[in-house]
Amino acid sequence: MKPPDSHIDLLQKPLYAHVATVRPDGGPQSSPMWFGWDGEHIRMTHTSKRQKFRNFERDPRIALSIVDPEGPLRGMEIRGTVSITHDDDEASFYQGLQRRYGRIYPIEDVDVRIILTVEATRIILIEGGSIVGVVS
């Protein structure tokens, strides 16, 4: 599932996705994350040592919100579930994200680097601050 042409640029650009997850106590958590877009899936990197990973182990549901920094009344919310795989021995996926976001630095936690792949189930399109469409 993917957004229509009107909003696809928000995935193609190296913007921040604000990622909502559910904590073990059932409360929400929100944090900005880099993401990649391969034309089909949003993918993010993380480590298996962090709270967000434990949240996903318990409940794989995710919601991401992304806004257009050039005009933040345009954006979208993507809901779905996350599947977790390990990055390779060189953390190639993470290296690719670093290049996409223009910040290259050493990766010192290759052994615990994971890839979060989002299987979207619903995309809510926002323009002018209002919902203008839903992909489901």
Next chain:
Amino acid sequence: MKPPDSHIDLLQKPLYAHVATVRPDGGPQSSPMWFGWDGEHIRMTHTSKRQKFRNFERDPRIALSIVDPEGPLRGMEIRGTVSITHDDDEASFYQGLQRRYGRIYPIEDVDVRIILTVEATRIILIEGGSIVGVVS
């Protein structure tokens, strides 16, 4: 509770807060919202007709993430609970938000306009993409 001087500007500026809530089915929801800051509380406007209101009725817990658009590796996550009050007959709070964000337009839903006031219980400070402090 409020963030230290290093991050207070993120509340003083008219940025977007990405608001995570928990839906009735226990899954996360995320959406960008305007907010006001009176030196003590983050306040937002909404209507009592929307899903987010129903989410808060069921579970008042909220998480907001805000990033510095000038350097998005700096930001914060605020967790807490929301209390709900009605805006006044002129939707004065909403009008104030419109002025803050420089977008003035008619308010046609004054009767259902509510104010969401965040009682923060934890503030997580981010710099250089890493957690540099927690206020709790």
